[in-house]
Amino acid sequence: MSKVLKKLYIWLIILFLYAPIVVLMVYSFNDSRSRATWSGFTFRWYIELFQDRMILQALYYTITIALLSSVIATIIGTFAAIGIFGYKKLSFNLVRNISYIPVINADIVTGVSLMLLFVFLGINQGFFTLLIAHITFNIPYVIFSVLPKLYQMDVHVYEAAMDLGASPLTSILKVVIPEIRHGIITGFLLAFTLSLDDFVISFFTTGPGVNNLSIIIYSMARRGINPKINALSTLMFAVVMILLFVINKKSASNNHLEKKVRREI
């Protein structure tokens, strides 16, 4: 097939993926409350957004939970991966398969199962249970981002550090972690994004008064979503895009440096 046709096809699919996003962004500047009509350009929703306590509080919970859960999951998950890496085949497969369940399990089943646990243990649902739920579904993503990097690593480097008198913990921190850092960063970013976007699991594991943005949006959907939410999402999307651009630029120059060093060696 010709290159032009291939390009056309890819761009049609991209159009399909971005059409609703563009609509959402455009309508965040719409002067009318209703999504059916366009009645002129305004920044009104962007201003009102910062006066809406409910939305700001949900934003606060969303970001706090995402940061805390992804940091904790990255620490537990990285050490878990290093430990699991040394397992014998049978126990390795067992732990790997159980850890894989939250990754492919239906979100609603994960959410319901955690809710049953909290009820069973008599824990009141709220911020704490929400955090635990997010850490739980984040850890496996960190483990599965880090494990492949461990396989790519030369284990002799770790043994050399030990032979030179480093304690196991020092060798891990100074030798292994730097070697697998790309996996750790990928895992962290994955965990952070998943937490930020999660609705279903949060819906079942949170308590009264503790809502993240997804829960607010879901409860609004029946009455019609307030354009303030569109404005907030447009802002968040813009922040992500800027971050992405900066990281890309930085990692591009890092890669360049790394390749150069490799060549010189």
Added chain:
Amino acid sequence: MKRWFSLPYLVWMVIFITVPLLLILFYAVTERTDQGLVFTANHFKQIFDPLYLKVFLRSFKIAFIATLICLALGYPVALFLASKDFPNSSTYLLLFVIPMWMNFLLRTYAWLTLLENNGIINQALELLGISKVQFLYNEGAVILGTVYNFLPFMVLPVYSVIVKIDESVIRAAQDLGANNIQVLLKVIVPLSLPGVISGITMVFMPSVSTFVISRLLGGGQFPLIGNIIEQQFLLTSNWGFGSALSFVLLVLVIISMFFTNMNNKDGKESIL
């Protein structure tokens, strides 16, 4: 390396992954009666009630169709991006990931603006002199929403497998006289099956269990398994039945894990 490093996680895994899943089974097979807690098969029998059986069939039908469409749309995307015509494929791949950074509820909701009776698409149709189409609140809208949300989950795993195919294998086939179609069907497609299987899992599972897309785009008239589970836990408090339904979904997950494992026996391949 030190195996005890994984200890905190093992404790976490048992308490927050294993025990909760066992609790689902526990609630599914027990019932609180006057004589206390007794074992029962009633919750599982209730699934075969024609009312719920219909929901089950509808969920599987919608998930099956959505997965097929994702495969049909996504496989060519992965194939093209892995070809030499797209030297900057990582940028294109990023374009498939970026939408996931916008809240999926909002993205799904935005389809209402596009599809409703006075929506953007219908207004465009009217301008072209074509009569309006009722897009929303039918099974088609639910399928569209599902395809829209999960298409990237098909493209990414398929791409990551196709891009790793050894080019000399393809050249060998060409040297032996295979034309482009034969190379595709006899070499690339069989070698890309692990990616296809993981793509199918990544699309089918969230599709069959969604309760948000059917609520938003189906207008609540086309309940899926997910909607029934939500109802059992949050409205009618019939946790036993809700757990039985969840357990069926869990069994599906374990079956699909079995297929993924067959392709990845030593566990060294990256599965994300």
